[in-house]
Amino acid sequence: MEHITDRHGLRQWRxxxxxxxxxxxxxxxHAGHLALVEAARAHTDHVIASIFVNPTQFGPQEDFGRYPxxxxxxxxxxxxxGCSALFHPPVTAIYAGQDQTRVRVEPLGSDLCGRFRPTxxxxxxxxxxxxxxxxxPDQVFLGWKDYQQVILLRKMVQDLAMPVAVVGVPTVRExxxxxxxxxxxxxxxxxxxxxxxxxRALEAAQTAWRDxxxxxxxxxxxxxxxxxxxxxxxxxxxxxxxxETLDPLPVPDQRAAQTRPVMLIAARVGAARLIDNRxxxxx
Amino acid sequence: MEHITDRHGLRQWRxxxxxxxxxxxxxxxHAGHLALVEAARAHTDHVIASIFVNPTQFGPQEDFGRYPxxxxxxxxxxxxxGCSALFHPPVTAIYAGQDQTRVRVEPLGSDLCGRFRPTxxxxxxxxxxxxxxxxxPDQVFLGWKDYQQVILLRKMVQDLAMPVAVVGVPTVRExxxxxxxxxxxxxxxxxxxxxxxxxRALEAAQTAWRDxxxxxxxxxxxxxxxxxxxxxxxxxxxxxxxxETLDPLPVPDQRAAQTRPVMLIAARVGAARLIDNRxxxxx
Numbered sequence: 001m002e003h004i005t006d007r008h009g010l011r012q013w014r015x016x017x018x019x020x021x022x023x024x025x026x027x028x029x030h031a032g033h034l035a036l037v038e039a040a041r042a043h044t045d046h047v048i049a050s051i052f053v054n055p056t057q058f059g060p061q062e063d064f065g066r067y068p069x070x071x072x073x074x075x076x077x078x079x080x081x082g083c084s085a086l087f088h089p090p091v092t093a094i095y096a097g098q099d100q101t102r103v104r105v106e107p108l109g110s111d112l113c114g115r116f117r118p119t120x121x122x123x124x125x126x127x128x129x130x131x132x133x134x135x136x137p138d139q140v141f142l143g144w145k146d147y148q149q150v151i152l153l154r155k156m157v158q159d160l161a162m163p164v165a166v167v168g169v170p171t172v173r174e175x176x177x178x179x180x181x182x183x184x185x186x187x188x189x190x191x192x193x194x195x196x197x198x199x200r201a202l203e204a205a206q207t208a209w210r211d212x213x214x215x216x217x218x219x220x221x222x223x224x225x226x227x228x229x230x231x232x233x234x235x236x237x238x239x240x241x242x243x244e245t246l247d248p249l250p251v252p253d254q255r256a257a258q259t260r261p262v263m264l265i266a267a268r269v270g271a272a273r274l275i276d277n278r279x280x281x282x283x
Numbered sequence: 284m285e286h287i288t289d290r291h292g293l294r295q296w297r298x299x300x301x302x303x304x305x306x307x308x309x310x311x312x313h314a315g316h317l318a319l320v321e322a323a324r325a326h327t328d329h330v331i332a333s334i335f336v337n338p339t340q341f342g343p344q345e346d347f348g349r350y351p352x353x354x355x356x357x358x359x360x361x362x363x364x365g366c367s368a369l370f371h372p373p374v375t376a377i378y379a380g381q382d383q384t385r386v387r388v389e390p391l392g393s394d395l396c397g398r399f400r401p402t403x404x405x406x407x408x409x410x411x412x413x414x415x416x417x418x419x420p421d422q423v424f425l426g427w428k429d430y431q432q433v434i435l436l437r438k439m440v441q442d443l444a445m446p447v448a449v450v451g452v453p454t455v456r457e458x459x460x461x462x463x464x465x466x467x468x469x470x471x472x473x474x475x476x477x478x479x480x481x482x483r484a485l486e487a488a489q490t491a492w493r494d495x496x497x498x499x500x501x502x503x504x505x506x507x508x509x510x511x512x513x514x515x516x517x518x519x520x521x522x523x524x525x526x527e528t529l530d531p532l533p534v535p536d537q538r539a540a541q542t543r544p545v546m547l548i549a550a551r552v553g554a555a556r557l558i559d560n561r562x563x564x565x566x
Contacts, residue, residue: 007444100388101408101442108383125384126443133444159384160409161290161416 001078002085006093010134013085018045022137022164024128027051028068028182029077032172036141037081039169043139049078050087050131052094057123063271068182087135094130103129105152105159108246112148113266113275116236124149125156132157132164140164145171145179147264147277151246171276173199179276191270197230198265201238202278205263209280216240216249219263219280227267236266236273243279284361285368289376293417296368301328305420305447307411310334311351311465312360315455319424320364322452326422332361333370333414335377340406346554351465370418377413386412388435388442391529395431396549396558399519407432408439415440415447423447428454428462430547430560434529454559456482462559474553480513481548484521485561488546492563499523499532502546502563510550519549519556526562 004010014020021040025033033049040047051074058064071088078086102122108114109121132140142150154166172180177199178192187195201223208222220238227235242249243262250259264277287293297303304323308316316332323330334357341347354371361369385405391397392404415423425433437449455463460482461475470478484506491505503521510518525532526545533542547560 096441099442100391101439102387102389103443104385104387105383106385130442130444133446136446156384158379159382159413160386161413163416163419 001075001083003075004085004087005089007089007134010087013048014136017084019139020044020135020137021047022132022135022140023047023049023083024131024140024142025049025051026053026067026182027074028070028185029074030172030180030182030184032143032145032180034077034081035172036143036169037078037083039167040139040141041082043141043167044137046084047082048085048087048135048137049083050089050135052087052089052127052131054094054123054127055091056095056127057120059117059119062117063183063186068185087131094127102126103156103160105156108148108152108155111246112237112239112241112264114148116266121149121152125152128153129156129160129162132162137164139167141167141169143171144168145181145276147262147275148246151244177203179274181272181274183272183274186272187270191272194230194232195269195272195274197227197232197269198267198274198276200230201226201265202263202276205240206278206280209261210282216261223263223265227265232267232269234268236268238265239263240280284358284366286358287368287370288372290372290417293370296331297419300367302422303327303418303420304330305415305418305423306330306332306366307414307423307425308332308334309336309350309465310357311353311468312357313455313463313465313467315426315428315463317360317364318455319426319452320361320366322450323422323424324365326424326450327420329367330365331368331370331418331420332366333372333418335370335372335410335414337377337406337410338374339378339410340403342400342402345400346466346469351468370414377410385409386439386443388439391431391435391438394529395520395522395524395547397431399549404432404435408435411436412439412443412445415445420447422450424450424452426454427451428464428559430545430558431529434527460486462557464555464557466555466557469555470553474555477513477515478552478555478557480510480515480552481550481557481559483513484509484548485546485559488523489561489563492544493565499544506546506548510548515550515552517551519551521548522546523563 021044023036103125150168176196178196204226205219205223223238240261240263243260261280266275304327306319386408387405433451459479461479487509488502488506506521523544523546526543544563549558
């Protein structure tokens with residue numbers, strides 16, 4: 001696997017390749033990331049991953065400084081997963097300094113997680129635009145665990161006519177159902193037991209939906225009860241939205257019958273802010 | 284010359300070409316635009332121009348509706364100039380509807396013309412990002428008449444690592460010095476006489492600079508006196524800025540000695556909002 005840190009090396013690598021699949025990450029890799037690499041290998045000739053802990057998508061009170069950066073282990077995992085190249089730039093290779101350009105997707109970027117992380121999605125959209133322009137992949141692979149991120153970046157790519165396909169890859173979970181996340185390592189053992197509450201709450205909503213419940217308020221209150229039963233009280237949101245657009249479901253009756261709904265949850269457990277989601281299906 | 288109106292046709296054309304030079308325009312072509320085509324022909328194998336009167340760069344009180352659209356004449360001029368292709372999309376081929384993504388370059392986009400046209404440069408940056416992603420040129424050619432636009436788009440391309448070179452092309456002028464502009468046709472005969480005042484004001488600043496005047500305030504007040512002598516009173520701004528960045532010159536003494544300064548003027552003459560600029564040189 002090639003290890004590339006500058007723009008010039010990236011361009012040279014890109015010119016030698018056939019179709020290219022791109023897996024952008026912030027490192028601290030887990031099985032969810034490796035599923036992205038696997039999906040990319042199945043779809044494209046060459047897979048390049050990036051590891052870049054992007055400062056502009058963290059708020060001033062957030063975990064940029066302590067975000068884990070186990071580079072050697074990450075490299076080993078990518079090699080074993082069959083990655084062709086790793087782009088691992090320093091901050092100065094992405095932001096030349098005095099940069100003024102920001103890509104915003106609004107109102108989507110101010111909704112859901114954007115309500116609690118006001119500059120987050122602007123940082124995500126801008127860095128992904130930069131990475132896509134540098135890597136020039138044919139397809140980019142993103143995990144559905146960050147549901148809003150996938151929808152928002154797909155919208156950006158479509159709106160700006162960027163020549164790349166955005167492919168969402170299913171969430172990988174621990175044995176008990178907890179969605180894999182680099183931030184799970186912030187959880188103390190007791191918190192780890194609580195954290196599975198997000199998954200359980202989504203399962204409860206799915207069961208209710210399958211059994212015919214169509215009232216958004218009931219689905220949400222049922223999920224909140226499950227979170228409470230796991231001792232999770234610091235909830236940013238529990239929402240049911242249109243799975244394609246993340247628009248609110250039609251008011252006034254808020255029935256979700258005509259649409260494909262997704263439930264999304266963000267909650268804080270100990271020092272970790274956790275998110276998870278589930279598309280509600282009839283099966 | 285090929286006439287392309289949809290994305291698919293554009294992609295097919297692009298795949299057949301060697302190096303591509305791109306001349307984005309809003310049509311109503313004049314000799315300034317043809318100089319862009321000429322520069323593109325000198326630098327690249329194939330030249331594609333676009334004609335797209337972009338609604339998002341006009342303010343609600345501006346001239347979007349009455350902006351001239353002489354398509355047949357424009358096509359003829361492009362053929363005679365040696366253009367290989369024209370991309371002339373309907374609005375729906377650029378904005379699919381429900382678009383949410385905007386590219387902003389701030390604070391530059393809120394400065395100078397942005398103070399008087401608050402959403403203008405956001406519209407320009409976004410549409411040019413879309414056009415560059417669709418056309419995928421090697422070089423894009425822009426007129427220095429729109430000085431702030433060139434600097435801002437060059438910044439966008441650099442900040443987002445877009446794989447294209449931004450080439451500025453010198454302003455083409457009428458015999459008396461008036462900068463060519465599609466909006467000059469809004470001028471009544473008496474206003475046309477006044478309009479040359481912008482050029483004269485810039486020439487006065489150049490003469491003063493060459494003769495040793497280094498005080499920004501004196502350069503500006505001299506230019507304003509010339510504008511007044513031409514009966515131009517509705518002035519948006521007269522500014523002297525750093526020619527590379529458009530930053531204000533160093534305060535507090537505002538001396539422009541250490542830098543390469545540019546004077547920029549925006550003023551209204553009759554129904555036309557006119558802009559012009561000049562780099563101040565020692566020759």
